[in-house]
Amino acid sequence: MAMSIIHFVQIAHMSLAKLDVTNVRNIETANLNPSPRLNFIVGPNGSGKTSLLESIHILGRARSFRSTQSGQVIRFQQDSLTVAGRVIEGEGLATTPIGVRLGRRKREIALAGNRLQSSAELIRAFPVLLIQPSSSGLLDGAPKARRQFLDWGAFHLDASFLDNWRGYARALSQRNALLRSGTSRGIEIWNHELVRYGTIVDCARFAYAERLRPYFHTAVSHFLGQMPFDLDTVAGWDRTKQLDEVLIADLAHDLRDGYTHSGPHKADFQVQADDRPAKNYLSRGQMKLLVFALLLAQSHLLEESLGSKGCVLIDDLASELDNGNRIKLLGFLHQRQAQFFITATDPRILEPAGMVETAVFHAENGRVTQV
Numbered sequence: 549m550a551m552s553i554i555h556f557v558q559i560a561h562m563s564l565a566k567l568d569v570t571n572v573r574n575i576e577t578a579n580l581n582p583s584p585r586l587n588f589i590v591g592p593n594g595s596g597k598t599s600l601l602e603s604i605h606i607l608g609r610a611r612s613f614r615s616t617q618s619g620q621v622i623r624f625q626q627d628s629l630t631v632a633g634r635v636i637e638g639e640g641l642a643t644t645p646i647g648v649r650l651g652r653r654k655r656e657i658a659l660a661g662n663r664l665q666s667s668a669e670l671i672r673a674f675p676v677l678l679i680q681p682s683s684s685g686l687l688d689g690a691p692k693a694r695r696q697f698l699d700w701g702a703f704h705l706d707a708s709f710l711d712n713w714r715g716y717a718r719a720l721s722q723r724n725a726l727l728r729s730g731t732s733r734g735i736e737i738w739n740h741e742l743v744r745y746g747t748i749v750d751c752a753r754f755a756y757a758e759r760l761r762p763y764f765h766t767a768v769s770h771f772l773g774q775m776p777f778d779l780d781t782v783a784g785w786d787r788t789k790q791l792d793e794v795l796i797a798d799l800a801h802d803l804r805d806g807y808t809h810s811g812p813h814k815a816d817f818q819v820q821a822d823d824r825p826a827k828n829y830l831s832r833g834q835m836k837l838l839v840f841a842l843l844l845a846q847s848h849l850l851e852e853s854l855g856s857k858g859c860v861l862i863d864d865l866a867s868e869l870d871n872g873n874r875i876k877l878l879g880f881l882h883q884r885q886a887q888f889f890i891t892a893t894d895p896r897i898l899e900p901a902g903m904v905e906t907a908v909f910h911a912e913n914g915r916v917t918q919v
């Protein structure tokens with residue numbers, strides 16, 4: 549436990565100092581020296597802007613955000629793609645090599661010269677957040693995305709979260725398998741495991757939402773002014789009761805349907821605007837700003853709690869935002885310490901940006917060049 553915490557702190561503080569992309573969609577090769585702060589990628593439709601962000605996402609998470617099949621991301625006629633980079637630790641000049649190669653069936657991850665078996669260490673070493681036009685699904689889509697949002701934060705702030713989360717997932721899948729087989733014989737052991745891990749997962753998510761709240765309020769008041777917004781978490785069971793009591797009381801119901809109805813796997817959160825669910829009343833642009841507020845709050849909290857700058861990818865920043873809000877948003881990004889990669893089709897996005905610590909890249913037919 550103590551060991552893992554020491555390790556955890558040592559590998560934080562990262563931003564990308566060098567990026568080498570090979571065979572990602574229409575990008576044959578791209579070699580970038582990004583700014584530690586703001587990076588703009590500007591170019592026409594189909595030029596490779598999202599593919600560049602996809603590459604950085606692969607470097608931080610070992611998977612794409614557009615496709616679950618790496619075969620679709622690998623450049624046509626090629627067998628594998630490679631994304632490599634160097635991440636800077638803290639304020640120092642020392643950099644750590646990091647790399648991911650995806651074949652059609654094979655995945656290789658390297659960090660500081662070591663091969664990694666799981667992506668967890670990579671995700672911790674180079675935290676990447678993504679904001680894209682479809683991110684408003686975070687507010688009006690299925691609850692899974694909102695649980696993943698809380699889990700991402702809890703994972704980064706709590707070194708033991710992943711083990712507990714995995715323990716919960718294993719217990720849930722075993723309990724559901726037993727329920728599907730039509731018997732409750734031996735279910736006590738899975739109830740016990742579910743409660744043991746589930747309570748910890750629930751507490752970690754709840755604690756994360758508590759820590760996030762002030763950052764969310766700062767961001768949302770910057771973007772959406774005086775309307776009072778709040779973030780309400782839902783546990784996934786009737787919180788006035790203990791989870792073990794709920795599992796026992798639900799047993800007949802669970803057996804009939806063949807799955808576990810209550811528990812942290814049903815957790816969720818909602819954003820309220822003036823005490824009403826925001827998703828039912830906000831305009832498209834306001835929803836987009838609200839998603840920005842949530843994700844930038846995550847990044848800001850990471851910045852302040854771990855001293856980790858992390859990296860935020862913003863695809864198509866301008867879409868659905870009026871000029872005033874674009875300027876507001878860029879002003880907010882300038883105040884943060886994180887590294888941003890921002891794509892746009894219209895170079896006028898750069899006019900209010902202020903060029904301090906800003907790098908601009910032009911994408912054209914899969915070629916990305918620094919301007």
Ligand SMILES: Nc1ncnc2c1ncn2[C@@H]1O[C@H](COP(=O)(O)OP(=O)(O)OP(=O)(O)O)[C@@H](O)[C@H]1O
Nearest residue numbers: 573574593594595596597598599620621622623624
């Ligand atoms: N596996 C692949 N191999 C080669 N090219 C691909 C592959 N998958 C997609 N492409 C092409 O890559 C190009 C770049 O797509 P990308 O989504 O990165 O463009 P973009 O610059 O983000 O455009 P937009 O402004 O429309 O969002 C597209 O023309 C697409 O057809």
Ligand SMILES: [Mg+2]
Nearest residue numbers: 597598599863
């Ligand atoms: Mg795109």
